[in-house]
Amino acid sequence: MVADSRSVKGCVSSDLWFRTMYARTWVRTKSIFGEPVWLLVGIGFPLFTSVGLAFLYKSSGISSLSGFAILGGVMVSFWSNVLWSMASQFYWDKQEGIFEVYLISPAPMTAILVGMSLGGIVGTVPSALLVGVLGWSFFAPQASPNWAALAATFVLTITALYALGMLLASLYLVYGREAESLNQAVGEPVSLLSGLYFPSLGKSSPFPLAVQAVASLIPLTIGMDALRKSLFFAQDLWAIYPDLVALTAMAVALLVISKKSLDTLRERGRREGSVSVRFT
Amino acid sequence: MGWQRELGWGNPVLVILLRTATPVASVLTAAMVYWFGSSQVGLFDPARLAFVVVGASLYSQISTYSIVPTLAISEGKNTNLFPNVYISPSSALPYLAGRFLASFIDSLPVVAISLVVSFFASIWFFGYQIPIIASVESVTMLMVAMIGVIPAALGLGYFLGSYAIFVTKFEWALPSYIGGMLMIFSEALFPSSVLPFPLSTISEGLPFTYFMRASRAALIEGSLANYSLQLGLTATSGFVLLIFGMFFFRWAEKRGRMKGYIDRKTM
Numbered sequence: 001m002v003a004d005s006r007s008v009k010g011c012v013s014s015d016l017w018f019r020t021m022y023a024r025t026w027v028r029t030k031s032i033f034g035e036p037v038w039l040l041v042g043i044g045f046p047l048f049t050s051v052g053l054a055f056l057y058k059s060s061g062i063s064s065l066s067g068f069a070i071l072g073g074v075m076v077s078f079w080s081n082v083l084w085s086m087a088s089q090f091y092w093d094k095q096e097g098i099f100e101v102y103l104i105s106p107a108p109m110t111a112i113l114v115g116m117s118l119g120g121i122v123g124t125v126p127s128a129l130l131v132g133v134l135g136w137s138f139f140a141p142q143a144s145p146n147w148a149a150l151a152a153t154f155v156l157t158i159t160a161l162y163a164l165g166m167l168l169a170s171l172y173l174v175y176g177r178e179a180e181s182l183n184q185a186v187g188e189p190v191s192l193l194s195g196l197y198f199p200s201l202g203k204s205s206p207f208p209l210a211v212q213a214v215a216s217l218i219p220l221t222i223g224m225d226a227l228r229k230s231l232f233f234a235q236d237l238w239a240i241y242p243d244l245v246a247l248t249a250m251a252v253a254l255l256v257i258s259k260k261s262l263d264t265l266r267e268r269g270r271r272e273g274s275v276s277v278r279f280t
Numbered sequence: 281m282g283w284q285r286e287l288g289w290g291n292p293v294l295v296i297l298l299r300t301a302t303p304v305a306s307v308l309t310a311a312m313v314y315w316f317g318s319s320q321v322g323l324f325d326p327a328r329l330a331f332v333v334v335g336a337s338l339y340s341q342i343s344t345y346s347i348v349p350t351l352a353i354s355e356g357k358n359t360n361l362f363p364n365v366y367i368s369p370s371s372a373l374p375y376l377a378g379r380f381l382a383s384f385i386d387s388l389p390v391v392a393i394s395l396v397v398s399f400f401a402s403i404w405f406f407g408y409q410i411p412i413i414a415s416v417e418s419v420t421m422l423m424v425a426m427i428g429v430i431p432a433a434l435g436l437g438y439f440l441g442s443y444a445i446f447v448t449k450f451e452w453a454l455p456s457y458i459g460g461m462l463m464i465f466s467e468a469l470f471p472s473s474v475l476p477f478p479l480s481t482i483s484e485g486l487p488f489t490y491f492m493r494a495s496r497a498a499l500i501e502g503s504l505a506n507y508s509l510q511l512g513l514t515a516t517s518g519f520v521l522l523i524f525g526m527f528f529f530r531w532a533e534k535r536g537r538m539k540g541y542i543d544r545k546t547m
Contacts, residue, residue, distance in 0.1 A: 037450060037453075040453070041450045041452075041453035041456075044453060044456035044457045044460055045456050045460065047460065048456075048457070048459075048460020048461065048463060048464065049460065049463070051460075051464060052460070052463040052464050052468075052469055053309075053310070053313050053469070055464065055469070055470050055474050055475065056310060056313050056314055056317070056332070056469045056470050057313060057317045058470075058474055059469075059470035059471065059474040060313075060314050060317030060318040060321075060323065060328075061317065061318060061321045061323040062317045062318070062320050062321050065316075065317050065320065069313070182298065184298070184299070184302055185298040185299070185301040185302060186301075187302065188301065188302040188303075188305035188306050188309070189301050189302070189304075189305040191305065191309065192305040192306075192308055192309045192312075196309075197309060197312075197313050198309075198312050198313050198316040198317075199316065204316065206312050206315055206316065206405040206406060207405065208404075208405075
């Protein structure tokens with residue numbers, strides 16, 4: 001009888017989890033695709049940055065490396081989405097009073113975060129693709145892709161990156177007005193360290209070993225390194241498996257830490273009453 | 281008031297440090313892309329690295345304070361502040377100029393920090409000292425050049441502000457496109473000769489290109505003659521842009537009042 005009750009409770013809670021996740025995914029996807037202009041406005045920053053840096057490679061005497069800049073433009077679309085639509089989302093929800101609704105509803109917070117992530121990924125793919133297609137058409141850089149390795153790396157990088165976004169979302173709950181400044185301060189330095197546009201790991205990196213060690217704690221660093229290897233140097237799954245293992249470990253660890261962090265900070269917010277504090 | 285608002289009512293030192301992280305990282309990214317690319321083909325040149333560092337440091341600030349009028353209007357609409365500005369006896373022009381100048385003042389330490397950090401980072405990361413002339417004369421010349429580009433940046437700001445009067449969402453979209461194009465066409469990172477014709481000719485019509493050249497003449501070449509020429513071109517083309525920007529903004533403001541765009545917002 002007790003076992004049956006637990007089983008029913010488990011089914012109900014997993015059903016609620018998936019329904020919440022689907023609902024949050026749907027809202028985010030609809031908000032992006034319901035406004036097709038998003039596609040155009042979203043590509044401005046990544047497209048011009050990657051084109052500018054591709055021209056910089058060309059002016060440096062090696063236009064064949066312009067592909068590094070285009071790949072960086074594709075991936076910075078996802079990184080920007082993680083920062084502005086994942087990390088700071090709960091802060092904005094708090095400002096608008098939605099976060100309190102999340103708290104008093106039975107909807108699991110992790111389902112909301114996963115839904116936000118899936119919606120964000122689906123919504124960012126068209127902009128990222130457009131940046132890639134336009135950049136590749138204009139500069140026509142040479143590539144020797146190993147598609148299996150490229151696909152596996154991309155999926156794992158995105159998973160780890162959005163897991164990081166979930167962790168940041170919970171951490172930003174404790175910040176007030178500083179959240180936006182913090183976001184602005186974090187975005188570009190992480191792009192630099194993670195080598196979005198140039199190799200930041202290995203012999204070709206301009207960084208000393210200590211900086212490389214710190215940079216390799218960021219999932220984007222490992223992901224970019226493996227993406228370059230599989231897209232431009234035809235390295236297969238076997239050649240990049242250490243990167244894939246690292247990305248998997250990072251994704252799992254970040255998911256666990258973000259869950260614990262969210263629970264802790266939410267409880268602290270409830271006790272201290274800071275969850276409902278808004279800045280006008 | 282404008283300065284406090286620009287700092288988000290936060291601790292000035294902390295906010296400036298946080299705001300410095302992004303431009304410094306952008307400058308270093310450009311420097312590293314140049315270093316990595318040129319090293320692969322054995323064409324690394326410290327003078328070209330200085331070209332990239334100076335341009336990237338100044339570009340990031342121009343792109344920041346040029347969009348201030350746009351942000352001031354869109355924020356003002358959302359916080360109901362802008363209607364108070366436009367019902368005041370004066371036009372919104374001086375209000376936006378005040379916000380712009382506050383942002384310009386904020387940018388001065390950021391440019392200085394970007395250049396200093398890049399100088400030492402180049403020694404640390406690349407093992408090369410950037411050949412930048414750091415003297416009272418060159419810094420004064422840079423400061424004068426930065427003041428000389430104010431009309432151009434404010435003129436661009438008024439154009440973008442006009443756009444913000446009419447739109448109720450995605451206000452940041454056009455400024456991000458304009459900022460991106462400036463990076464490509466203003467010689468911020470590479471000489472315009474790298475661009476294919478006829479794109480390369482666009483650079484010659486921009487005051488920001490002459491500003492970049494004047495700043496490099498002060499900090500890298502140490503050529504007073506070239507500096508004076510480029511500064512003159514910056515100021516002349518900048519005043520033309522400012523006058524057109526002011527006229528366009530006045531027209532947009534009048535039209536916005538008539539059509540009711542001026543306090544329309546998306547909830």
